[in-house]
Amino acid sequence: MTNTVETEERIFDAALVVFASKGRDGARMQEIADQAGINKAMLHYYFRSKDRLYEAVFGYVMKRFMQAFAQETRGATTFAEFLRGFIDSYIDALHANPDVFRLMVNENLSGGQALGTHIGRFKQAQEGAPQLFVRKIEAAVERGDIRAVDPWHTILTVISSCIFFFVSRPTVELIHPDAQDWDAFVKARKQHIFDLIYHGLQPAGPHDTPS
Amino acid sequence: MTNTVETEERIFDAALVVFASKGRDGARMQEIADQAGINKAMLHYYFRSKDRLYEAVFGYVMKRFMQAFAQETRGATTFAEFLRGFIDSYIDALHANPDVFRLMVNENLSGGQALGTHIGRFKQAQEGAPQLFVRKIEAAVERGDIRAVDPWHTILTVISSCIFFFVSRPTVELIHPDAQDWDAFVKARKQHIFDLIYHGLQPAGPHDTPS
DNA sequence: AACTTGGTTAACCATATGGTTGGAACAAAT
DNA sequence: ATTTGTTCCAACCATATGGTTAACCAAGTT
Secondary structure (H helix, E strand, C coil): CCCCHHHHHHHHHHHHHHHHHHHHHHCCHHHHHHHHCCCHHHHHHHHCCHHHHHHHHHHHHHHHHHHHHHCCCCCCCCHHHHHHHHHHHHHHHHHHCHHHHHHHHHHHHCCCCCHHHHHHHHHHCCCCCHHHHHHHHHHHHHHCCCCCCCHHHHHHHHHHHHHHHHHCHHHHHHHCHHHHCHHHHHHHHHHHHHHHHHHHHCCCCCCCCCC | CCCCHHHHHHHHHHHHHHHHHHHHHHCCHHHHHHHHCCCHHHHHHHHCCHHHHHHHHHHHHHHHHHHHHHCCCCCCCCHHHHHHHHHHHHHHHHHHCHHHHHHHHHHHHCCCCCHHHHHHHHHHCCCCCHHHHHHHHHHHHHHCCCCCCCHHHHHHHHHHHHHHHHHCHHHHHHHCHHHHCHHHHHHHHHHHHHHHHHHHHCCCCCCCCCC
């Protein structure tokens, strides 16, 4: 009886990494075992089958993904504060666990069968769900703090801007001049996203929107 | 000796679809053959090996991906026109061949080894490369048409906003109320992206940016 | 008609892969 | 000391997978 929790965690972490990069089908049990530094039979001892292991990992990923939404959302007084807080904490979450979000994307790419089950829960649970963000925007629009925009599309744009450069990191590093120092790049990106979107939401200034 | 071009194309198209959804490792030769409606041996007859097949498909994808950049960029007089034209044609390209971009994302998720070879070419070829977009932004900044922003980050934000909702389509369809009618959603999204980003680039109006 | 040629297929092969098993190692309980 | 229960592993099994081969067939060519 050396250890049970640690081993399970090692498997879990390794599985997350491998599933995130290779996807559900592409991942090999042997690779996960190697990554975890344990025997392949252990995977089945702790998680029964590849499917169950994936289910376990994906459930965790889904939770994390939705948690990232709720973070740092309270305590902001102005909409600007809220937006900055959201972008900051969201990108921090991505930066800290890139595999979580890569797995999420991978699942979407391969059809997202696993999404259905897990997503229902979060649609009910009003807290932390995108609904909160929507309400913040709607409130800000009513107060006249920002322009009248479609809140869903706005959220989608914010999320896209925050996630996609993590997803396409290899390409970004090849093309973008400053992306060699990734940490610095991430920091700069936070600032840019907030800046661009915040301006984009401001009530119309002297310049009119061309149709 | 029925036909040679057609068969090769069928294989190619099928491979694109399967690679796009399952990734390089996750894709199965048998699945590609089934999708193409031909015998598995044909894959090897025409493309020697799985690796070469992937290389062929990925090369095509890379070309398409970069082509999408250059499109519809000339002939725009104002920056607004240019931006709208770019977003429109870029999203149209995504809409018409979603698999091209899904494969691109998949390659990035699994490390992007294949990127290195192909990307060098496009860094040299100034035409159609992101450089063109960068210059457009720099020119607009100099003219005072838009605020002084980091052009690379701006492009990345535009691209993210255009691509990511395609990548995460399964999630979007589950969460977003209006996404059932995908075509209409795509159209609305075009408008939203342009609107938000164009406003975000306008020279500071009466409202100041909070630090 | 005999013969080549290019496209196609079913059957086959070696290996990889998900999954199983019997038992070793070891600690706690009896 | 013996039992008991948990953790772990080497070896194993059935099937899936990438890749090969030999034969077949339709259409030119001679």
